[in-house]
Amino acid sequence: MSDDAIYVERRVDGSLDAVWERTQEPDEHERWDLRFSEIDYLPREEGDPQRFTYRTGIGFGLAVEGTGESVATNEDGEETTSVLSFASEQARSLITEGRGFWRYVETDDGVRFLTEYNYDTRWGALGRLVDRVAFRPLLGWATALSFDVLARWVEDGTPPETSYRALLAHAVARVGLVLIWGYQGLVPKLLVGHPAELAPFRRLGLGAMAQEAVIALGVLELAVGVALLWRWRSAWLAYLAGLAPVGLTAGAVIADPAVALGPYNPVVTTIGMAALGVVAGSLAGDLPTARNCLRTPPEE
Template sequence: MGTALSFDVLKRWIEKGELPRTQYIRVFINVIVTMLFFFVWLYHGLVPKIIVKSPEEVSMLSSLTSLEGTAVIKGVEIIGFLEIVFAGVWVFYRKKRHLHALQIIVFPILTISALIASPSISLHPFNPVTFNASLWILSIIGFLISRDLPSATSCKRTRKGVI
């Protein structure tokens, strides 16, 4: 896999003049951003929604919907499960650019929803406004750097007879 990636980097250096160092830096940044988004979605789905069943999460969902009692708690758990699934998508889905584009749309919607559900939440430390704005900007950066990344899968390989 590393050899195939190196050959794709070499090909891009020859054909496009893009230095290998900048290509590897973009690949490395893409991997780090992917791991970060995996962690963020996994953590926010698992800890506050499924393990803790945070009263703030329950209250916000209740404010945005007509759910009450155990139904709203179940709704928070379902959202948590969906966030965990989305974390897995970050690991296994190859076209990260699509995921960044989706998040560029979703993070402002999530921020506005949180503010509608609980306007005072914007006054808390580490609030959804600053957190989601940071993730939104990181999604834009990820979207921009993920264009035309070198990849081991883009290297043509053929197998000849095995001895």
């Protein structure tokens, strides 16, 4: 294959039979592979390649559909390689046709499950640019994440649906924290300098320094939002971002109980942030990740 071919490898602590079944049975395959929404095998005569159709949802009710065929080979009495080709005639599909293989290598500690594939694109120079900048990296990431979801399914029985729900719940909770921290730092403190932000520092007797204190706090809150994105899988940071406001809000309420009586007051915000922090923190350390896969062929 060419140098830009997509390569993904994941060592799976399980039997070849288990990996083979969950990759070669279409109903099982479409459960873990993000690249396909539906896979249907077509009737075939013995000895012929297995032809299939596939469908991939791309959002807004649209989907890309295509066809393909695969051939399983047999080495030393065990099926270890599946070679496939695929194509789509739809104009909305960036991929025109492609080819690749899956390989299953038994080892003393499980199965090396690996794939390498490449494809041609449509839309001319624009298609090649979109592929190089965005589509190919995203497709490689989706392949690697899917392989890790498959491995978790084989190794500890975690259904793919559970893995993907956990990924979604974590992402929603974490992005929620990012938006709250980022907004609170950027809008009322750095862009507006709202009087309600200045008042606590003036009560502390900072006087002219109150504005500088608000700016510093705004920068700190923005930094927390950025850190939550940068350290995406950090559980302790999610807990901290969600629970730290509890102590700060408690202090504010003790100093001035009136802050807890208005609509959309800091107490309500803090409760929401604490809930998001607990969800994101509890899920962060046990999520499937593309990082568990090799992305380049190992040197023999």
